[in-house]
Amino acid sequence: MQNLKFPNFEFRFKSTENRLHVFDIIRKKFVVLQPEEWVRQHVVHNLITIKGYPKTLINIEKQLIINGLKKRYDVVVFKPNGSISILVECKAPEVNITQNTFNQIAIYNMNVASDYLMVTNGLQHYYCQMDNKAEKYVFLKDIPDFSR
Template sequence: MQELNFPKFSFRFKNSENKVSIFDAIRKKFVILQPEEWVRQHCVQYLIDVKGYPKSLINVEKELKINDLKKRYDIVVFNTNGSIHLIVECKAPKIKISQASFDQVARYNLALNATYLMVTNGLNHYYCMMDFEAEKYNFLQDIPDFKH
């Protein structure tokens, strides 16, 4: 798999039926290793190991409904009170991050009301904080570390 713009993390892999799987510590199971999954797993490890977010507050690949349409988010981090702190949209490394990527995560956020948004293809990471009153997002250098 391609080198990504994340710190080096160690992952568990397994090979079955000529398919490589990577262990997802949040879902507690092996999942087929696709380019987007490679980015997702790096992002999860970044949130846990670098930013200090507890695994118990992280959710991966869950369905949500937006205007009666079923969508799936990549990663959501909750606050300890159950509200949503962060939504992460992961793309495969070959996918260029565009305005459409932000529009997608912003649409998800209409239903989720997260304070922070992150969009990454593993090579480029973009972070922003919602300004709900002005109905816009402000770009940041990084997302904040977990505060206990």
């Protein structure tokens, strides 16, 4: 897999049916290693190892219903009180981050009202702090570390 602009993390791999799998420490199972999954796994390890977020507050690929349509978010980090702190949209490294990517995460965020947004393809990372009442966001250099 391609090197990404994250610190180096240790991953567990296995090969079955001629497909490479990576162990997802949140879902506690091996998942097929696709380019977007490679990015998602780096995001999760970065949130836990570098930013200090507990695994118990992180959720991966859950369904949302938006205007009657089923959608899936990539990564969500909850606050201890159950509200959402960070919403992450992951793209494969070969996918350019465009306005459409920001539109996608903004639509998802209308349902979850996250404090922070992260958009990444593993090579480029964008971070925003939300003002959900004013429906605006401010770009940041990084998302905050975990604090209780």
